[in-house]
Amino acid sequence: MQLFEPLTDPLAVLPLPKKLYAYVGVSRNPGNRIRSLGFCFYLIAFFFLPKMYLGYDTIPQGFRSIAEGMFGFNTCIPLILLPFNMDQLQELFQGLTLCTKAVSVTEEYKQILIVLNSAIHKYTKHYLIFTIIIIIAMGSSTTVGILYIYNAKDPDEVVSYPLMMEHRMFALNVHHNLLHCFLHQILLLPAIFTLLIAFTAKAGTFFGSIRFCSTILEIITLKIVRLQYVNSTAEYTTQLREIIELHQLVIKCTKILQEILMNILLAQFTGCVLIWCFFLYCVMISGITAEGITVVAMLVSFSTETFIFCLLGNELTMKGGQISTAMYATNWYEQPVKIQKLIIPIVQQSQRRIGITAAKFYYIDVNRYGKAGSPTSIISSTNTFFVLRILPQNMKTAYSFYLLLKDIF
DSSP states (O other): OOTTOOOSOTTOSSHHHHHHHHHTTOSSOHHHHHHHHHHHHHHIIIIIHHHHHSOOSSHHHHHHHHHHHHHHHHHHHHHHHGGGGHHHHHHHHHHHHHHHHHHTTSHHHHHHHHHHHHHHHHHHHHHHHHHHHHHHHHHHHHHHHHHHHHHHSOTTOOOOOOOSSOSOBTTBOTTTOHHHHHHHHHHHHHHHHHHHHHHHHHIIIIIHHHHHHHHHHHHHHHHHHGGGGOOOHHHHHHHHHHHHHHHHHHHHHHHHHHHHHHHHHHHHHHHHHHHHHHHHHHHHHHOSOHHHHHHHHHHHHHHHHHHHHHHHHHHHHHHHHHHHHHHHHSSGGGSOHHHHHHHHHHHHHHHSOOOOBSTTSSBOSTHHHHOTTOTTSHHHHHHHHIIIIISOHHHHHHHHHHHHHHHHO
16 A cells, blocks of 8 residues: 555545555454454553553653553544444545535636645645654654663663653563663554554544535535626526535535544543643653653644644634625525525524534534633633642642632732
8 A cells, every 4th residue: 555655536535544544444344444453452452551550660751651641542542433433434435525526517616625635635644754754753862862871881880771652561671671672662663653643544534524524615605605696597596506405415524524523522622631731740740851851742742633623623613604694695685585495494504503522512613722711621621620630739729819819900
């Protein structure tokens, strides 16, 4: 399978993310599903279980390992959930393909989708390459550090070797035995590779699907705006029926996407809040350490991915709301009653919010990420959890007085 081959069909729906997920076993092929189970069992045995049960030499090592585990678990959630939602995922791809065929009749709209597909393909490819470079850099720096420490130590000196992923590996003395340290690195390479592919496939599949739905809604808005320049009643009716069919199809796609994403996004937001709290606690207890740099890297990656979900969810909601505004701006009231009756359903449907949700609790948008006044935002939730569960009692009291004075003045 050639992951870096050029985009042969510019209208294909997410070909590279599909290939990446198929490589780690997320597909309808029974053989691939066996591969998925193999990857999952391997990750459990050599990544998650050692992090949870084998302990750590120092507190900073524990902080770093837990951050790595949270990041890995968030990446693996789609690998666990998507095999149970393959019918919905296939239906989503089929719906997006039908949208592509319906829109591609007009050359202008076809070019919009070609530009979109090319951008998604390029983004996924560059994202994969960038992540591979990061992993190679981490592996190279760790190897250089190990060799430097080994050559610089005295014959009888006991040293601690750095690890690419911080956790013990059963009977191996990974921190103090050079052979065991390199064996630990080799055993973790398949796990790191699996997480790398799953991380990129998750971003390409879900970011691309949300962006695709937003673009189709934008095209529908353009088609509605141009209705006012149609003079023929027959032509107006024909184009309106096409708009209604396309709108119903993209609404169906967004609902399927919401069903697929709701549990994944709930875990995403919960994990983002926890890793922020964990980072603050790590800094408060241990200060800035070498292990803390890894926690920062996990935090930045986790937060960036969550913010992109919020940004794309916000865009999807905005594009859906523009349809109602565009329809009201047309000369629909000058059309015969028969045509007006066709317009009513699309206006009613467009007035309902279109978006993605976290387990049907709340819609995902930029307010959920950074608006401090929102009780479900990342920053507000982190602030509340950190103050109520982590800070000592005297700091909680001082913070309570601060909030009281801030409200008064």
